[in-house]
Amino acid sequence: MKSVLFVASEGLPFIKSGGLADVVGSLPEILNNKGNDVRVVLPLYLKIAKNNRDGFERIATYPIDMGIIHTIATVYKTVSGNVTYYFIEHQGYFERDGLYGYADDGERFAFYQKAVLEMLPHVDFWPDIMHCHDWHTGMIGALCKIHYGYDERYTRIKHVYTIHNLAFQGNYSKDILGSCFGLSDEFYYNGYMRFHDGVSFLKTGLMTCDKITTVSDTYSKEILTRAYGENMEGVLESRKGDLVGIVNGINVFEWNTKTDPLLAKNFDKRNPFSGKLENKRALQQELGLDQDDDVLMIGLVSRLTWQKGINLILERIEEIMEMRVQFVILGTGEADIEAGLRYMADRNRNKMSYIQDYNEALAHRIYASCDLFLMPSLFEPCGIGQLIAMHYGSLPLVRETGGLKDTVQPYNEYTKEGTGFSFTNFSSQELINTLYYAAHVFYDDKKSWRMLVKNALSVDVSWELSADRYIEVYNSL
Numbered sequence: 477m478k479s480v481l482f483v484a485s486e487g488l489p490f491i492k493s494g495g496l497a498d499v500v501g502s503l504p505e506i507l508n509n510k511g512n513d514v515r516v517v518l519p520l521y522l523k524i525a526k527n528n529r530d531g532f533e534r535i536a537t538y539p540i541d542m543g544i545i546h547t548i549a550t551v552y553k554t555v556s557g558n559v560t561y562y563f564i565e566h567q568g569y570f571e572r573d574g575l576y577g578y579a580d581d582g583e584r585f586a587f588y589q590k591a592v593l594e595m596l597p598h599v600d601f602w603p604d605i606m607h608c609h610d611w612h613t614g615m616i617g618a619l620c621k622i623h624y625g626y627d628e629r630y631t632r633i634k635h636v637y638t639i640h641n642l643a644f645q646g647n648y649s650k651d652i653l654g655s656c657f658g659l660s661d662e663f664y665y666n667g668y669m670r671f672h673d674g675v676s677f678l679k680t681g682l683m684t685c686d687k688i689t690t691v692s693d694t695y696s697k698e699i700l701t702r703a704y705g706e707n708m709e710g711v712l713e714s715r716k717g718d719l720v721g722i723v724n725g726i727n728v729f730e731w732n733t734k735t736d737p738l739l740a741k742n743f744d745k746r747n748p749f750s751g752k753l754e755n756k757r758a759l760q761q762e763l764g765l766d767q768d769d770d771v772l773m774i775g776l777v778s779r780l781t782w783q784k785g786i787n788l789i790l791e792r793i794e795e796i797m798e799m800r801v802q803f804v805i806l807g808t809g810e811a812d813i814e815a816g817l818r819y820m821a822d823r824n825r826n827k828m829s830y831i832q833d834y835n836e837a838l839a840h841r842i843y844a845s846c847d848l849f850l851m852p853s854l855f856e857p858c859g860i861g862q863l864i865a866m867h868y869g870s871l872p873l874v875r876e877t878g879g880l881k882d883t884v885q886p887y888n889e890y891t892k893e894g895t896g897f898s899f900t901n902f903s904s905q906e907l908i909n910t911l912y913y914a915a916h917v918f919y920d921d922k923k924s925w926r927m928l929v930k931n932a933l934s935v936d937v938s939w940e941l942s943a944d945r946y947i948e949v950y951n952s953l
Contacts, residue, residue, distance in 0.1 A: 477511050477512055477513065478512050478513070478514075478604045478605060478947070478950045478951070479512070479513040479514075479601070479602075479603045479604045479605070480504075480507070480512060480513070480514040480515070480603050480604065480605045480606075480607050480950065481514075481515055481516075481517060481592075481601065481603040481605070481606050481607065482500055482503075482504055482514060482515070482516040482517070482607050482609070483517055483589075483592055483606055483607070483608045483609065483613045483616060484496060484500045484516065484517075484518060484608075484609040484610070484612070484613065485518070485519065485575065485576075485585070485588075485609070485610065485612035485613070486500065486518065486575060487500030487501050487516055487518050487561075488500070488501025488502070488727075489501055489556060490518060490524045490528065490556075490561070491518065491521050491523055491524055491575070493575050493576070494640075494641075494779070495640060495691075495724070495857075495858065495859070495860050496609055496610060496640045496641075498724070498726065498727070498860050499609070499638075499640070499691070499724055500516060500518075500609065501727065502725065502726065502727040502939055503725075503939055503942075503943060503946065504516055504559045505557050505558055505559050505727075506725075506938075506939040506940065506943040507943050507946065507947065508558045508559060509558070510943060510944075510947060512947070512950075514559065514607075515559065515560040515561070515562065515601060515603075516559060516560070516561050516562070517561070517562040517563070517564065517592050517595065518561065518562070518563055518564070519563070519564050519566075519569075519570045519588055520552065520563040520564060520565040520566075520570055520571075521570050521571070521572075521575060522570070522571040522572055522573065524563065525565070525571055528554070529552065529563075529565075531554065532552035532553060532554045532563065533552060533553045533554065534550065534551075534552055535551045535552060535553050535562075535598055535599055536550070536551055536595075536598035536599075537549070537550040537551075538551075538594055538595075538598060540587060540590050540591050540594060542586065542587075542590050542623075542656065542657060542658045543586075543654055543655045543656045543657055543658040543659075544655050544656065545583065545586065545587050545590070545656060547566065547568075547587070548566075549564055549565065549566055549587070549591035549594065549595070550564075550565040550566075551563065551564060551565070551591075551595045551598060551599065552565060553599065562595060562599060564588055564591045564592065564595065566587060566591070569583075569584040569587055569588070570584070581646075582646065582648045582652050582656060582677075583652075583655075583656050585611075585612045585613075585646070585677070586615065586652070586656035586657055587656075588612070588613075589612075589613060589615050589616050589619060590619065590623075590657075592613075592616065593616065593619055593620065593623070593624065593630070596629070596630075597629075602629050602633070603633060604633070604634060604950070604953075605633065605634045605635070605636055605950055605953060606620075606633050606634075606635050606636070607636045607637075607638065608635065608636070608637050608638070608681060608685070609637075609638050609640060610638070610639065610640050610641070610644060610678070611644055611645050611646030611676075611677040611678040611681070612646065612677070613637075613677075613681065614637070614646060614676075614677035614678045614679070614680050614681030614682075615657065615677055615680050615681070616635070616681075617635040617637070617680070617681060617684030617685050618663075618668075618669070618680050618683075618684045619657070620633060620635070621684065622659065622663075623658075634686045634687075634953040635684065635685040635686050635687075636685060636686065636687045636688075636689060636949060636950070636953075637681045637682065637685035637687070637688050637689070638688075638689045638690065638691070639678075639682075639688065639689070639690040639691070639699070639857070640690075640691055640857060640858075641857055642678070642690075642699050642704070642705070642706045642708060642857070643706050643783070643855075644678075645671070645676050645677070645678040645679070645706065645708070646676060646677030646678055647671055647672075647674050647675070647676045647677075647678075648674055648675050648676075648677075649674050649675070650664040650670070650673075650674055650675050652674075652675055653669070653675055663675075668680070668683065669683075671707075671708075672707075678708070679708065679711055682708070682711050682712065682715055683711065683715075685718075686718070686953050687718050687720065687949050687952070687953065688712075688715055688718055688719045688720070689719075689720045689721070689722055689946070689949060690719070690720075690721050690722075690857060691721070691722065691723065691724050691857045691858035691879060692721050692722075692723045692724070692857060692858045692878050692879030692881075692882045692883075693721035693722075693723065693882055694721070694877070694878050694879065694881045694882050695721060695855075695856075695857045695858065695878040695879060696719055696720065696721030697721070698855070698877070698878060699712055700712055700713055700716060704855055720945070720949055722942050722945045722946060722949075723858055723879055723882050723883060723942055724858040724859075724860065724863070724879065724939075724942065725863070725937055725938050725939035725940070725941075725942050725943075726860060726863045726864055726867065726937050726938070726939075727939075728867065728937065728938045728939075731840075731843075731864055731867055731868070733745075733748070733751070733844065733867070733868055733869070736840055736844070738837045738840040738841060739751075739755055739840060739841060739844050740754055740755045740757075740758035740759075740841070740844075741754035741755055741758075743755075743844075743869075745869070745930065745933035745934065748869045748929060748930075748933060749926065749929070751844075752844065752845065752847075752869055753769060755841065755844040755845040756769070756773055756845045756846075756847075757769065758841070758845070759773075759804065759841050759842065759845040760773075760802070762841070763804065763829040763831075764825065764826075764829070765802050765804075765826060765827060765829060766802070766826045766827060768802070771800060771801065771802050771827075772799075772800065772801045772802070772847050772848060772914075772915055772918045772919070773801070773802045773803075773804065773845060773846045773847050773848070774796075774801055774802065774803045774804070774846060774847070774848045774849075774850060774911075775804050775805075775806075775842045775843065775845070775846030775848070775849045775850070775865075775870060776789075776803075776804070776805045776806070776807070776849070776850045776851075777805075777806045777807060777839045777842055777843070777849075777861055778806075778807045778809075778851070778861065779807055779808070779809050780805075780807045780808060780809025780810060780813045780814060780817070781809045781810055781813070782810065782813075782854065783853060783854050783855060784809075784851070784852075784853050784854075785851070785852030785853045785854055785875060785902070785907075786809070786810075786813050786817075787813070788852050788902070788903070788904040788907045789850065789852065789904075789907070790813065790816045790817070791904040792904045792907065792908045793816070793817075793820050794820075795908055796908070796911065797820065797823075797824050797827065797828060799911075799912075799915060800915070800919075801827065801915065802827045802828070802829075803824075803827065803828045803829070804828075804829050804831075804842055804845075804846060805817055805821075805828075805829070805830045805831070806831045806833065806834065806835065806838055806839060806842055807831075807832075807833075807834060808832055808833065808834060814832055817830040817832075818830055818832065843864050843865055843868040843870055844868050844869075844870075846865075846870045847870060847871065847918060847925075848870065848871055848872075848873055848897075848911075848914055848918070849861065849862065849865035849870045849871065849872045849873065850872075850873050851872055851873070851874045851875070851880060852873070852874065852875045852899075852902075852907050853874070853875055853877060853878075853880060854875075854877070854902050855877050855878055856874075856875075856877055856878040856879055856880045857878050857879060858878060858879030858882075858883075859874075859878065859879045859880050859883070862874055862879075862880055862883055862884055862896070863883060863937040864937075865896075865932075866883075866884075866895055866896070866932035866933070866935050866937060867932075867933070867935070867937050869929050869932060869933050870932075871895070871896045871897065871914070871925075871928055871929065871932055872884050872895075872896040872897070872932075873896060873897040873898070873910060873911065873914055874896065874897075874898050875898065875899055875900070875902060875907075876898045876899065876900050880898070881898070883935075883937075884896040884898055885931075886898040887917065887924075887928055889917075889924070892924065892927060893931070894928055894931060895928065895931045895932040895935055896928070896932065897910050897913065897914045898910070
């Protein structure tokens with residue numbers, strides 16, 4: 477058994493802005509089911525405070541002194557399922573409308589990391605391993621060694637660092653070393669934390685951890701290249717012996733077609749087709765689309781950014797709308813993408829619906845209703861959408877990158893194998909060609925389509941196998 481503290485900037489069931497929250501909200505429970513003691517610490521954001529703080533147990537208030545930061549932190553505790561959660565409160569830093577994107581993010585997450593380390597004696601939990609996630613927690617390994625090198629309780633802790641998206645790095649001026657961490661410029665000049673002309677939280681995490689994981693095997697190889705390395709490929713190459721790719725899973729208790737209360741009709745993999753049809757009919761009615769049982773319904777639930785390949789869709793949206801399809805899109809993102817989708821949805825109200833929002837309940841209904849699910853990403857470290865789509869009997873159409881390549885087996889019309897459709901190059905032509913092919917199978921080869929749906933529903937997208945691989949990483953330390 478290992479004791480592990482997950483340190484992250486977001487996590488379900490309390491707060492989410494991206495896939496990181498899904499991992500932090502699902503993996504600890506499975507690891508605990510396997511006999512470990514895994515706990516989670518998060519910032520106490522405004523949304524969490526409003527919805528939950530009154531029900532939390534207040535543990536302690538303690539001072540945080542580091543550089544120019546002279547303030548206090550309060551730690552709260554609760555239990556959800558079989559997982560203990562801690563929350564670091566600082567109203568000035570965290571009780572804001574958003575999670576990220578503020579001018580003082582470096583200072584906010586410097587405070588958070590110090591507060592997590594100072595929390596340990598107050599909660600009397602000294603983990604074997606601190607499992608840190610993304611740039612917001614990248615300095616913890618260094619702080620353990622530098623600020624607490626005299627204390628064996630800290631120095632005995634091993635560090636695992638998971639990259640969920642290498643594009644977000646926490647890069648700041650070197651002045652942040654002194655101002656927010658109380659460290660000398662020595663750590664900039666010796667290259668320990670330096671990245672270009674500044675300091676990188678993410679690079680520091682990569683250089684100071686014992687093991688690096690990322691969220692799919694293909695992505696672990698892609699990030700060693702210039703095309704995907706986000707200028708960190710040299711750093712990662714130096715640590716590739718400690719780099720492991722472990723694909724994400726999903727919470728199959730929450731995402732369960734047999735019990736999901738958000739669906740119009742529940743169904744299972746033994747006979748999914750009547751259930752999916754009832755859900756399609758209900759979604760068509762809800763969104764004002766034509767009632768058509770036989771139309772190919774395409775779904776997309778995503779952040780609407782260039783990285784997600786939405787620009788490829790917009791390049792071909794006129795052509796897509798000329799096909800016999802219905803297109804349902806849920807998400808927010810870049811203003812020009814949102815505007816383009818709104819314009820096309822207004823022009824094609826009977827066959828396209830764009831919901832400029834993120835609505836968890838509607839997302840469940842889209843996954844259950846659509847026949848095809850689009851994820852034409854430029855890069856995708858793992859991806860959650862394609863896993864949910866397969867688990868809900870919707871065939872993913874993806875670009876072969878990162879976790880999309882690892883988890884979606886493209887249809888082979890000769891062997892009749894596959895769980896979806898894929899294309900290789902980041903090209904709108906390849907996207908539309910693959911969409912035409914998927915539509916051909918849907919309309920002209922119903923037997924193969926139904927077989928593909930059953931194949932997709934049979935894929936194990938749970939955390940079970942991946943959790944075993946994380947336990948292997950922990951045990952190796």
